[in-house]
Amino acid sequence: MTESNAAAIAATRETPRDRRRALLWQLVDDYSLIGIFIVLFAVLSMTVRYFFSWDNVVGLALSVSQIGMVACTMMFCLASRDFDLSVGSTVAFAGVFCAIVSNATGSVVIGIAAAIVAGALVGFVNGVVIAKLKINALITTLATMEIVRGLAFIASHGQAVGVSSEAFFTLGSSQFLGLPVPVWVTLACFVVFGVLLNKTIYGRNTLAIGGNPDAARLAGVAVDRVRIAIFLIQGLIAALAGVILASRMTSGQPNAGEGFELNVISACVLGGVSLMGGRATISGVLVGVLIMGTVQNAMSLMNIDAFYQYLVRGAILLIAVLVDQLKNRRQSR
Amino acid sequence: MADVPRLEFRHIGKTFPGVRALGDVGFEVRAGSVHGLLGENGAGKSTMMKILGGEYIPDEGEVAIDGRTMHFRSAADAIDAGVAVIHQELQYVPELSVMENLLLGRLPTRFGLVDRRRALAWTRERLDALGVDLDPRAKLKKLSIGQRQMVEIVKAILRDAKILALDEPTSSLSHRETDVLFRLVRDLRAQGKAMIYISHRMDEIFELCDAATIFRDGRKVADFDTLEGVTRDTLVQRMVGREISDIFGYRPRTQGDVRLSVEGVTGRALPVPTSFDVRAGEIVGFFGLVGAGRSEIMRVVYGADRRVSGEVRVDGHPVRPSRIRDAIRHGLVLCPEDRKEEGIIGVRSVSENINISARRNHLTAGLFVNDRVEARTADSFIERLRIRTPHRRQEIRLLSGGNQQKAVLSRWLAEKDLRVLIVDEPTRGIDVGAKNEIYNVLYELAERGVAVVMISSELPEVLGVSDRVITMCHGRITGQFDRASANEQNVLAAALPEGAGTTLPRNA
Numbered sequence: 001m002t003e004s005n006a007a008a009i010a011a012t013r014e015t016p017r018d019r020r021r022a023l024l025w026q027l028v029d030d031y032s033l034i035g036i037f038i039v040l041f042a043v044l045s046m047t048v049r050y051f052f053s054w055d056n057v058v059g060l061a062l063s064v065s066q067i068g069m070v071a072c073t074m075m076f077c078l079a080s081r082d083f084d085l086s087v088g089s090t091v092a093f094a095g096v097f098c099a100i101v102s103n104a105t106g107s108v109v110i111g112i113a114a115a116i117v118a119g120a121l122v123g124f125v126n127g128v129v130i131a132k133l134k135i136n137a138l139i140t141t142l143a144t145m146e147i148v149r150g151l152a153f154i155a156s157h158g159q160a161v162g163v164s165s166e167a168f169f170t171l172g173s174s175q176f177l178g179l180p181v182p183v184w185v186t187l188a189c190f191v192v193f194g195v196l197l198n199k200t201i202y203g204r205n206t207l208a209i210g211g212n213p214d215a216a217r218l219a220g221v222a223v224d225r226v227r228i229a230i231f232l233i234q235g236l237i238a239a240l241a242g243v244i245l246a247s248r249m250t251s252g253q254p255n256a257g258e259g260f261e262l263n264v265i266s267a268c269v270l271g272g273v274s275l276m277g278g279r280a281t282i283s284g285v286l287v288g289v290l291i292m293g294t295v296q297n298a299m300s301l302m303n304i305d306a307f308y309q310y311l312v313r314g315a316i317l318l319i320a321v322l323v324d325q326l327k328n329r330r331q332s333r
Numbered sequence: 334m335a336d337v338p339r340l341e342f343r344h345i346g347k348t349f350p351g352v353r354a355l356g357d358v359g360f361e362v363r364a365g366s367v368h369g370l371l372g373e374n375g376a377g378k379s380t381m382m383k384i385l386g387g388e389y390i391p392d393e394g395e396v397a398i399d400g401r402t403m404h405f406r407s408a409a410d411a412i413d414a415g416v417a418v419i420h421q422e423l424q425y426v427p428e429l430s431v432m433e434n435l436l437l438g439r440l441p442t443r444f445g446l447v448d449r450r451r452a453l454a455w456t457r458e459r460l461d462a463l464g465v466d467l468d469p470r471a472k473l474k475k476l477s478i479g480q481r482q483m484v485e486i487v488k489a490i491l492r493d494a495k496i497l498a499l500d501e502p503t504s505s506l507s508h509r510e511t512d513v514l515f516r517l518v519r520d521l522r523a524q525g526k527a528m529i530y531i532s533h534r535m536d537e538i539f540e541l542c543d544a545a546t547i548f549r550d551g552r553k554v555a556d557f558d559t560l561e562g563v564t565r566d567t568l569v570q571r572m573v574g575r576e577i578s579d580i581f582g583y584r585p586r587t588q589g590d591v592r593l594s595v596e597g598v599t600g601r602a603l604p605v606p607t608s609f610d611v612r613a614g615e616i617v618g619f620f621g622l623v624g625a626g627r628s629e630i631m632r633v634v635y636g637a638d639r640r641v642s643g644e645v646r647v648d649g650h651p652v653r654p655s656r657i658r659d660a661i662r663h664g665l666v667l668c669p670e671d672r673k674e675e676g677i678i679g680v681r682s683v684s685e686n687i688n689i690s691a692r693r694n695h696l697t698a699g700l701f702v703n704d705r706v707e708a709r710t711a712d713s714f715i716e717r718l719r720i721r722t723p724h725r726r727q728e729i730r731l732l733s734g735g736n737q738q739k740a741v742l743s744r745w746l747a748e749k750d751l752r753v754l755i756v757d758e759p760t761r762g763i764d765v766g767a768k769n770e771i772y773n774v775l776y777e778l779a780e781r782g783v784a785v786v787m788i789s790s791e792l793p794e795v796l797g798v799s800d801r802v803i804t805m806c807h808g809r810i811t812g813q814f815d816r817a818s819a820n821e822q823n824v825l826a827a828a829l830p831e832g833a834g835t836t837l838p839r840n841a
Contacts, residue, residue, distance in 0.1 A: 199701045201693060208689055211678035218637055218675050219744060220661045220690045278680035 032323075033272060033287045040291065044298045051301055058179065062248075064293030065182040066091065066241040067260070068286070071267045072193035073234040075285045076203075078268055080230055081210040081277025085141040086126060087238040088260035089148035092253065094119045094242030096152045099161035099168075099252030108167045116239045122148055123235020127228030145261070152254040160251040172247030182244045189237065194282035206230060210277025266313070267292045270320040291316070337400040339364040339527035340385075340496050346393030347380055354380040358553045359394070360546040362496070365525045367518060369538040369560070371572055372548035373792065378531050379420075381548070382498050385529075386418035387411030398496065417489030418498045423481055427474035431467050432456040435488055463487060463517065479510035486517060497521065498529040503537060515541060533622055534830055535565045547571045569825055580769050581797030584776055588800070589613030590648075592784035593634075593665065593753045598643030600633035602626070605809045606643060611753065611784040616775060618799030619788045621828045626808035627788045628670050631755045635667040636660045647752050661690060664752030666745040668759060670788070672734065676741045679730030683722050684711035686729045686740050691747035714743035719770060735767025742774055754778055755786040760794065772798055792821055804828040 045052035070087050077084045094115040102111030122144060129140045163169075174181050197203035205226050208216040217223045246252040271288025273280040295316060299309050338361035347355040355377045362368040372378050383389040385396060387405035396403050398414055405411045411418070425434050432452055433440065441448045441455070456469040465483055473481055482502060489497055499518075503511050518541060521528060530542055538545060539560060547555040547568065555571045557563055592613045597606035607630050611617050619627045632638040634645050640654035645665075653659040660666070669675035678686055688707040695706045711725040718739040722732055729737055738759060745751060756775070760768040775798065779785050789795045795802055802819045804812040804827040812827030 195701075201696070201702065204685065204689070204692070204702060208678050208681060208685070211680045212674075214675045215669075215678050216689070218635075218657065218667065218669055219678075220658050222658065274680075276680075278678070 033270075033284060033291075037287050037291050037294070040294060044294065048298050048301050051298060056297070056301070058183070060293050060297045061183045061186075062180050063297065064289050065180075065186040066245050066257075067263050067267055067292065068186040068289045069189045069241045069244075070234070070238050070260070070264045071271075071285050071289050072189045072282070073230070073237045074264045074268050075193070075271075075273055075280050075282070076197070076206050076230045077234055078265070078273045078275060079197075079210045079277060079280035080206045080227060081213065081275075082130065082137040082227065082230065083141060083265075084126065084137065084231065084234055085261045086122060086144040086148055087234065087241075087264060088257040088262075089145045089152065090119050090122050090235055090238040091242035091245060091257035091260055092255065093122075093148045093152040093155070094239035095246030095249075095252035095256055096156045096161055096254050097252070098243045098246055099163045100155060102163050102165060102168060103161070106165070108163070108165050111163075111168075112171075112243050115243050116236055119239020119242065120232050120236040123232040123238070124228065126235065127231030130231065131224040131227040149254075156252065156254045158254060160253045162251045163246075168247055169250055170247075172244055172249075182248065185240070185244065190282060190286055197280065197282055202226065202229065207278055207280065210274075210279075212278075263292065263313075266317045269324075270317065272324060274324075288320075336363075338362060339399060340529075341397040341400075342381070342385075342394070343397060344394035345381065345384060345391045345396075347384065347389060347391050353551055355384075355391070355551045357394070358548070358551070360553060360556060362527045362529060363544075364495075364527050365522055366543040367522055367528045367530050367541050369542035369545035370529055370531045370548065371538065371545060371568060373572060373790075376548040376572075377551040378548055379500060380551075382418050382420070382500055382529070382531070385411065385416060385496075385498055386420075387416070412492065412494075415493065415495040416498070417492060417494035417496070418500070419482070419485050419489060419502065420500050423485050425473050425481060425484060428472060430470050430472055431460075431476075431484055432469040434473055434484055435459075435469075435491060459491060460487065463490065463520075465513065465517070477507070477510070479506040479514075482506065483510070483513065483517075486514070490521070494526070496527045496529075498531075500531045501533065502530075503532065503534065535568060538568070539565070566822070569822060569829075572825070581772055581794070582769065582776075583797060584780075586614050586776070586780050588615045589782060592648055592782075593786070594644070594646040594649075595630075595634055596644040596646075598630065598633055598645060599641045600629060600638050601641060602629050602638075603633060603808050607810060608643075609803060609810065611786055613752075613782040613784055614779050615800045616779050616785040616787060616798060618795035618802045619786060619805060620790070620792060620795045620802055620824055621805035621811075622830075623790060625805040625828065627805050628757050629808070630805070631667060631757060631786065631788060632669075634660075635665065635755060637667065637669075661748070664748065664750045665755075666690075666748065666751065666753070667755040668738070668741050668745065668757060670757035670761075672737055672741065672761075677729050677737050680728055682726045683715065683720065683729050683732070683740050684708065684725040687711045687714055687725075687743045687747060690744055691749070694749055710747055711743075714740075714746065718743060718774060733767075735763040735771070738763060738767070738771060739774075742771070746774075746778075751778070751783055753784045753786070755788075757788040758790065759787060760789070760791070768794075792825060796821065796824065806830055 050056055074084060074087070097118050098111045098115035101114040102108045105111065126141055126144055129135050130137045172182060176184055197206070205216065205221045208219070208221055209223055209226060213223055242257065245256055249256070267288040268285055269275065269288070270291055271284035271286070273285060295312060296309065299312060340362040342359050345355050345358045358377065358381065370378050370381070380389065384391050387408045387410045390406065396405065403414055405414070426437065435456055436452055441451045453469055460467055460469065465487060467480060467483065473484065476484070502514060506514060518528060518530070532538055542560055545557045545560055545568070546553060549572060589612055591610045593611040595610070596608045598608070599606050603626055621627050629638065633640045636655050636657040636659065645652045647663040647665050650663060652663050652665060673679070684707060688710055691710065692702055692707060695703050697703050708725065714720065715722060715725060720736045720739045720743070722736060729740055732740070745754060759771050763771070775785050775787065787798060796819055800816050802814045802824055803810055804824055806828055807830065812824070814824060
């Protein structure tokens with residue numbers, strides 16, 4: 001994310017002392033977020049009872065596993081200078097749809113597959129409308145957010161849809177090597193999307209589109225196709241998150257995932273993803289998700305009223321954006 | 334008679350980072366006259382108008398009105414002093430009506446509400462008095478560009494401006510609108526206003542102007558107190574007549590077969606079919622005024638804009654219309670005109686900007702970007718083209734314009750099989766040293782057999798670098814000159830809108 005800035009700083013200044021200072025700033029830039037997280041974690045471990053225990057840390061990871069999965073794809077969306085508000089609704093709809101199809105067919109596998117296909121379809125529609133019909137992403141996904149939420153309520157008649165098959169619950173509640181399966185899925189997402197972002201043309205082109213869509217197009221980037229792919233994959237992963245959430249809650253609930261999209265976007269921004277596009281790192285997003293989860297977890301442990309937790313989350317987001325702004329301002333001087 | 338000129342520019346100088354826009358320029362404009370201002374693109378006319386309008390503050394010299402020295406610190410100062418500058422890009426509120434635009438900030442009110450009736454009557458009366466046929470209630474966005482320009486001029490008149498500057502006012506006017514404008518200008522002259530009139534159309538200058546000043550490269554090269562007995566050729570010669578110094582360093586080379594063949598191509602903004610060929614090893618310069626259709630045709634050829642009809646072939650192989658990636662696969666590439674908006678990806682590194690297209694050719698396992706090869710590619714171009722950057726990971730927006738341009742060129746040089754390179758204004762806003770380096774890159778490519786198309790608005794550059802010059806005007810090719818026969822007079826004459834008598838070439 002910021003190694004280039006250090007080069008810029010190092011180049012414009014000459015004396016060794018300045019260079020040392022530039023290097024120090026680079027370290028601050030690159031590791032400030034991770035540093036904040038470590039400090040936060042250490043302080044909470046020492047001050048909050050029960051915080052520093054294996055069970056609590058695993059619980060923390062589990063609580064952010066859905067946000068983490070979708071943050072991976074949201075990172076691509078923001079990096080390409082787009083936006084997706086529909087993921088929360090997709091999470092709910094996928095859960096409901098998976099439950100309904102599983103019950104109807106008697107096969108959990110078919111249910112999961114159907115839900116994921118449905119989620120990918122929502123994403124595909126978003127992508128086509130945004131890329132081909134050139135409708136603003138905020139408006140488009142605001143509309144699909146409403147529509148998909150509506151579909152979730154219609155399909156479920158407003159009720160939670162239970163699943164009769166036991167197999168369904170194993171997805172959300174079973175363990176593998178001491179970690180819950182949802183946490184493994186999330187970790188896999190971080191690895192896969194990290195590689196996609198950094199090591200493939202798809203990822204590099206995503207950043208190029210976010211940096212300057214017109215220039216990217218003239219450089220031969222298939223801008224429309226990449227944007228559609230970004231939204232399609234986003235819908236697919238959101239549906240997978242919805243299925244896992246439904247499995248953890250043992251039913252598909254049409255009102256699940258409300259405000260989910262904003263938490264995901266917050267985590268990305270907290271992780272240093274630029275809303276102006278072109279800048280994103282997978283490690284930043286991981287730390288952003290962890291900071292969100294840690295603060296949430298600690299507040300619950302400290303029995304802070306849920307109403308106040310909104311205030312804290314908002315404040316953290318504001319501070320994160322402010323810090324980012326200050327960093328940018330220093331660089332462009 | 335020792336009368337004081339209404340407007341006087343005295344020894345004006347203005348420097349922008351790396352560019353001397355104006356140096357020691359002075360001229361006078363008398364009350365009750367129309368003063369023509371001529372010069373090539375980039376000669377400094379618009380900078381002068383921005384100084385007059387208070388948008389730029391000159392580094393040296395001063396503006397005097399009626400003999401009094403003025404120190405404009407802002408556009409508002411200039412307006413208060415009775416100056417109205419009407420730029421090519423108009424400033425109006427599209428959602429408001431003619432009446433509201435004219436009265437903006439001083440609408441008559443009644444009991445605190447806008448008195449529409451009074452405003453309407455007042456506006457109608459003024460428009461009638463000026464002989465301007467406009468509906469005061471029409472929203473600006475519903476009007477033609479010419480009508481909007483008329484609103485702008487009326488606004489200036491209503492402010493009682495005594496000095497009026499018009500920057501290329503007829504470039505988007507219809508024949509009828511131009512007639513109305515000319516009548517208005519003559520009326521204003523009769524009323525004793527001092528006017529500056531900028532136009533590339535020689536016949537308009539002769540039709541309207543009493544006196545004229547010619548700029549070249551930010552300096553005044555000629556003053557004409559009267560245009561009587563002055564010929565069009567004289568003006569053109571003074572506009573361009575400079576020596577081509579050897580920054581071009583032209584080298585002759587052998588040419589091969591036709592590489593790029595464009596046949597009957599039309600686009601949405603280019604209704605007239607265009608055809609031309611470029612040979613291997615040839616550099617063809619496209620010259621014309623801004624908006625002549627040079628960039629437009631090249632964007633259609635490349636596939637950036639939609640090709641409506643026609644054929645584009647590279648070495649005989651047809652290129653699919655409106656498909657940039659097919660053009661790149663055929664080795665046909667374009668460096669766009671607006672480097673910042675369309676060339677570079679500012680927040681990405683120099684290396685990313687160089688490797689963005691060619692990286693598809695060296696993936697590992699057909700999927701993963703090969704960082705080692707990309708680093709090597711980037712470093713080799715940074716060295717070869719002398720791109721001044723501390724590191725290949727530097728964000729490209731932090732580089733100077735010339736170095737950004739070299740990086741964009743490198744992007745295409747990195748293509749394995751480059752056959753046709755189109756560069757649009759490759760040296761705009763670039764210092765002389767970097768210009769020379771960019772010319773050398775073009776020569777090297779041509780020597781390797783690449784067909785090069787260079788669009789430029791700088792006549793000396795076109796003449797200095799090209800093996801052949803093609804001129805365009807109003808979306809069609811108007812002339813072709815080989816290197817031996819091309820000179821400033823015939824190329825410029827072919828590129829300027831032809832003005833036989835009073836029949837102006839105007840877009841309806």
